[in-house]
Amino acid sequence: KPPLSLRFNGKVLEILEWGEVKRDKSFKLNPLNLSNPKAFIAESKDYQIKLDTIPMIIRPRDSYMLNITDTHNSNQATITNTNAQNIINPEIFIDDDFCKLIHILQQYKNQYKASEVKLEVGYENISNYYVDSEGYIQGAGFKLPTDSKGNDVKINLANFIEHGEIGKIRAIILHRTMSKSAQSSIDWWQNHKAKGAGTHFMIDKDGTIYQCATLYKTTWHVGARKKGITITNNTSIGIEVVAWYDDKTHKWDEATREQKIALRKIIKILLKHYNLTENDIYEHDKIANKTAGEGANLYIKGEK
Structure with a gap:
């Protein structure tokens, strides 16, 4: 393209x-x-x-x-x-x-x-967004998760990936999924083999944004932290960008243009909503023991 x-x-x-x-x-x-x-x-x-x-x-x-x-x-x-x-x-x-x-x-x-x-x-026009009583962002064009036939799976997915009341948010964590599509990740999360893992948001290859969990609940996405890191699941919002990891080349898929645009939109809303700055945005592999490059080149700080 x-x-x-x-x-x-x-x-x-x-x-x-x-x-x-x-x-x-x-x-x-x-x-x-x-x-x-x-x-x-x-x-x-x-x-x-x-x-x-x-x-x-x-x-x-x-x-x-x-x-x-x-x-x-x-x-x-x-x-x-x-x-x-x-x-x-x-x-x-x-x-x-x-x-x-x-x-x-x-x-x-x-x-x-x-x-x-x-x-x-009107790129990144977020003036009309709001968080509803259930903790979902409205007015920004985000979609709710569905199954492969388009049926709503919001409640079922929440039963797997939401884990108790969330605390004071002080970080946004950027992830890649290691999957081919948002649908495959949404399906996987609704499986006990996923062990309750999930994030609040997911961005598909075409830039579609899914809110997978309420902002009022914790999701398990941080994992085993590196020494000195105090960020936890309870104090952070997780965003997944759909991408595949090649075991032979040891490289992640680069984010598409549409994914980068969508990610900036989510981040702009979250920074405003939680009164955070770009210094509060973290690449997952920089704070946790994850595959190198998992969060790289998704969001360029300082770009307007």
Whole structure:
């Protein structure tokens, strides 16, 4: 899958490579750069930016236009380096740095023969989330666990992986599952051979987020801790990212772009909810006697 996508929060347009933002690839836009801003910004994330209007040669002070379409290929808005709203002279250039963005997209277009790039709108918008009376996060698009036929297994799974009232949370622990899918892990946890292991959240390869346990209960995910580590199951929230470990190469699957995006969303919510900082995020193998690299490269601290 091509590594590039775009992210827009109404003010800044960012280029993501494999789900991560490079600091020199963030472009602040003037409101006049965007046509139809209210309808566009308020909608969902199912948008693409068309690349067919990008010319072969990029020149400073030339006018460029990027059309934003929905899943039905219907034009929803336009981002440009001139005044898109025609409030004043439309020939006035709003931002010459726009040429840098166009140049990067041109290279992407040529390298991957791409005609469009995915646009994520309102990324990490968590303003409408809340924790309900049962300890489940609502308003963030998280799903509840099901069996392979789509039947709800929330209560049955809880009987296996929830273990008493949780304490004051002071850590978020990042894991990889050693499985091929979220479904296989959810099925495995509902088995006495799993010995009660589980985490509060799981992220599938496509970025789907499952809340597998209430935030009010402890899950067993820390395991045998390294010397000096005081974090426990009772003081931490566990997040699993679906991945496989190759015994021959001794390497874990790299997280997909969708998984990295989903993980940042969960973490942003949890940091806010528990009043934590990025210093409270830990890779599982750094605090417990687990396979090396289990939590590596899932979340890059400091990236916005």
